[in-house]
Amino acid sequence: MKQTPFIAVEGAIGAGKTTLATMLAQEMNIPLIKEIVEENPFLGKFYENIDEWSFQLEMFFLCNRYKQLEDTGLQYIANHKPVISDYHIYKNLIFSERTLKGVQRDKYRQIYHLLTDDLPKPDIILYIRADLETLLYRIKKRERSFEQSMDTAYLEQLILDYEEAMASIAINEPSTQIITIDGNLIDFVENKEHFVQIASDLKELIHERIQHT
Ligand SMILES: Nc1ncnc2c1ncn2[C@@H]1O[C@H](COP(=O)(O)OP(=O)(O)OP(=O)(O)O)[C@@H](O)[C@H]1O
Numbered sequence: 001m002k003q004t005p006f007i008a009v010e011g012a013i014g015a016g017k018t019t020l021a022t023m024l025a026q027e028m029n030i031p032l033i034k035e036i037v038e039e040n041p042f043l044g045k046f047y048e049n050i051d052e053w054s055f056q057l058e059m060f061f062l063c064n065r066y067k068q069l070e071d072t073g074l075q076y077i078a079n080h081k082p083v084i085s086d087y088h089i090y091k092n093l094i095f096s097e098r099t100l101k102g103v104q105r106d107k108y109r110q111i112y113h114l115l116t117d118d119l120p121k122p123d124i125i126l127y128i129r130a131d132l133e134t135l136l137y138r139i140k141k142r143e144r145s146f147e148q149s150m151d152t153a154y155l156e157q158l159i160l161d162y163e164e165a166m167a168s169i170a171i172n173e174p175s176t177q178i179i180t181i182d183g184n185l186i187d188f189v190e191n192k193e194h195f196v197q198i199a200s201d202l203k204e205l206i207h208e209r210i211q212h213t
Pocket residue numbers: 011012013014015016017018019020035086138139141142183186187188189190
């Protein structure tokens with residue numbers, strides 16, 4: 001087991017991944033690998049017409065994350081340096097299995113495995129589990145214009161897909177440790193004690209992993 005962990009923060013849209021990953025990177029003084037959102041040319045179009053734009057959008061996310069994680073592997077993981085990201089590569093499949101259909105979905109799956117099977121995978125996932133009401137509130141609060149017309153059913157389904165995906169990782173990748181955070185009750189933005197607790201649990205887990213190396 002590696003001593004220097006690769007940590008990923010995950011959760012459905014608006015769960016607080018970027019916020020928490022940024023706070024932890026600062027607290028632990030480790031580099032942050034962050035999703036590129038603002039420069040994404042397809043997101044706005046995608047939310048207007050999912051069927052029309054899903055393939056371009058999913059491929060765009062996949063290519064960007066592939067490049068980022070390839071660089072992360074070379075720069076940090078190969079040199080045993082800890083790092084935290086605000087996503088797990090697996091989220092590409094969580095989304096694409098919902099948004100793509102037929103031949104496009106089959107082709108995407110093949111490309112996904114070709115590109116990602118040998119990429120570094122996180123040792124620890126911080127999974128922020130939040131319900132529909134919480135996510136809708138945060139998406140509204142964040143005010144990204146293209147997300148305001150998001151179909152509630154899409155988000156509701158995504159919450160279920162995330163639950164399934166985390167359960168599947170827990171079974172199929174037993175070396176990956178998942179810490180689940182109750183995103184409805186734990187407010188690491190407004191409540192300092194909540195953040196301190198998350199950081200302390202994470203540090204303890206990292207310490208335990210080192211002890212068992
Ligand atoms: N625990 C929390 N309590 C209160 N507000 C929060 C919490 N976490 C995040 N927020 C707020 O919710 C909004 C969404 O957070 P953030 O952008 O970190 O989510 P995300 O999971 O990275 O989103 P995306 O899936 O779109 O990448 C932000 O305005 C953030 O300040």
